[in-house]
Amino acid sequence: MTDELPDDLLAPAAIADPDAAAAVLRTHDPVHWSPRHRAWLVTRYDDVVAAFRNPALSSDRVRPVMEKGPSDDPSQRILGLISDWMVVTDPPAHTRLRRLSGAAFKQQQIAAMEERIQALVDELVDAFLAERGTDLVAGVAYPLPAIVIAEMLGAPPADRDRFREWSDELALVAFGAGGDARPDRHARALRGLEEMAAYFRELVGRRRRDPGGDMLSAMIAGGSEGSQGDALSDDELVGMCALLLFAGHETTTNAIANAIRLLTADPGLRDRLRDDPALVNPAVEESLRLVGPIKVLVRWVVADHELRGRTIREGERVYLLLPGANRDPERFPHPDTVDLARERATHVAFGRGIHACIGAQLARIETRIAVGTLLRRLPGLRVAGDPEYLPTIASRAQTSLPVVHDGHAVGSRS
Numbered sequence: 145m146t147d148e149l150p151d152d153l154l155a156p157a158a159i160a161d162p163d164a165a166a167a168v169l170r171t172h173d174p175v176h177w178s179p180r181h182r183a184w185l186v187t188r189y190d191d192v193v194a195a196f197r198n199p200a201l202s203s204d205r206v207r208p209v210m211e212k213g214p215s216d217d218p219s220q221r222i223l224g225l226i227s228d229w230m231v232v233t234d235p236p237a238h239t240r241l242r243r244l245s246g247a248a249f250k251q252q253q254i255a256a257m258e259e260r261i262q263a264l265v266d267e268l269v270d271a272f273l274a275e276r277g278t279d280l281v282a283g284v285a286y287p288l289p290a291i292v293i294a295e296m297l298g299a300p301p302a303d304r305d306r307f308r309e310w311s312d313e314l315a316l317v318a319f320g321a322g323g324d325a326r327p328d329r330h331a332r333a334l335r336g337l338e339e340m341a342a343y344f345r346e347l348v349g350r351r352r353r354d355p356g357g358d359m360l361s362a363m364i365a366g367g368s369e370g371s372q373g374d375a376l377s378d379d380e381l382v383g384m385c386a387l388l389l390f391a392g393h394e395t396t397t398n399a400i401a402n403a404i405r406l407l408t409a410d411p412g413l414r415d416r417l418r419d420d421p422a423l424v425n426p427a428v429e430e431s432l433r434l435v436g437p438i439k440v441l442v443r444w445v446v447a448d449h450e451l452r453g454r455t456i457r458e459g460e461r462v463y464l465l466l467p468g469a470n471r472d473p474e475r476f477p478h479p480d481t482v483d484l485a486r487e488r489a490t491h492v493a494f495g496r497g498i499h500a501c502i503g504a505q506l507a508r509i510e511t512r513i514a515v516g517t518l519l520r521r522l523p524g525l526r527v528a529g530d531p532e533y534l535p536t537i538a539s540r541a542q543t544s545l546p547v548v549h550d551g552h553a554v555g556s557r558s
């Protein structure tokens with residue numbers, strides 16, 4: 145049986161339907177060794193949640209890869225740029241970075257962004273309607289989070305487009321370009337990322353001299369509050385800016401696009417959400433659970449341990465399959481249906497434990513406003529055609545979202 149399990153997460157069937165593949169694994173071998181990935185695939189909710197708190201599983205997963213390759217290779221130099229990001233560190237380094245960056249994510253400050261995010265969504269929808277746009281990824285879901293992050297970091301509006309380019313370079317590096325294209329694409333990405341680092345370094349210098357109400361100024365000041373003189377260095381601030389762009393752009397794009405596909409598939413549900421905006425919040429939570437942007441989180445094993453009778457050994461890798469956990473029938477009754485009355489926020493789309501997404505509140509606000517506005521302003525919204533997903537292990541990313549609607553003439557903003 146084990147031989148027949150869908151444990152190649154890059155196989156076309158697993159890319160087209162990661163939930164079905166995860167369900168088979170969860171049912172037949174919930175802690176499964178995949179020879180293809182040379183990793184354990186963990187699919188049950190309880191096991192995934194426990195893994196987030198298991199000190200035998202490390203997030204320090206870039207450094208071990210770096211140590212293997214020649215240091216002058218472009219891909220190694222790129223790994224050098226990202227190896228200090230807090231998402232790939234363990235305590236105590238992680239504890240320090242998280243504390244010092246927390247100042248930028250105070251709940252009240254993020255909540256105060258709502259009005260601005262609504263205005264940005266309205267601008268994008270205005271342009272989409274004016275241009276008679278058909279692809280909601282290109283028109284709304286892709287640009288919105290890049291603009292939000294650029295603004296939150298206090299970058300001038302004229303620089304917005306550069307944020308999008310850098311975000312693409314980062315995604316290319318993280319999710320890979322296969323085969324012969326690889327060395328060339330990595331070299332190009334490296335040039336882009338070095339330009340990005342220089343840009344952020346300049347921005348950090350400007351904000352040190354002239355602080356504002358933005359996140360970067362908050363992170364700079366974060367060091368002075370109760371941190372006994374400890375503060376983020378310029379290098380760390382540059383790394384933090386890049387991490388926020390990387391962690392907050394593509395994920396939120398995919399959250400919006402995946403939610404729209406899911407929630408418009410049933411016209412009855414779509415119209416209920418349009419008529420009762422209070423339902424958009426639970427609907428977005430269900431979309432994060434059912435079609436969340438992240439499919440796999442990777443951990444390195446730093447101590448031998450047992451899980452469901454398997455011995456997980458130091459030096460191996462564990463893949464936490466979020467689609468497995470988020471549709472586990474033992475945790476979520478009738479797991480494959482959208483249930484607007486479901487107990488909220490128990491899904492693991494934003495992870496758990498010390499690395500739980502620091503931008504979850506911001507991501508939720510962006511997704512809710514984008515989805516609510518699109519349903520209201522594009523009546524009869526429906527997606528044309530089947531999804532095409534990028535062939536990556538980590539992301540559930542639709543390359544485009546072609547839509548039709550009855551609202552070409554409907555421009556009303558509220």
Ligand code: HEM
Nearest residue numbers: 230231391392395396399493494495498499501502503507
């Ligand atoms: C719907 C959109 C998003 C999803 C699904 C998402 C998901 C996640 C997940 C699953 C993790 C945990 C990673 C791990 O355990 O290895 C994470 C961490 C993180 N996220 Fe998000 N994220 C989203 C949006 C954002 C946004 C908008 C930002 C900031 C602008 C952000 C910043 C971060 C950062 C900095 C971390 C690392 C936290 C740490 O290591 O302590 N994310 N995110």
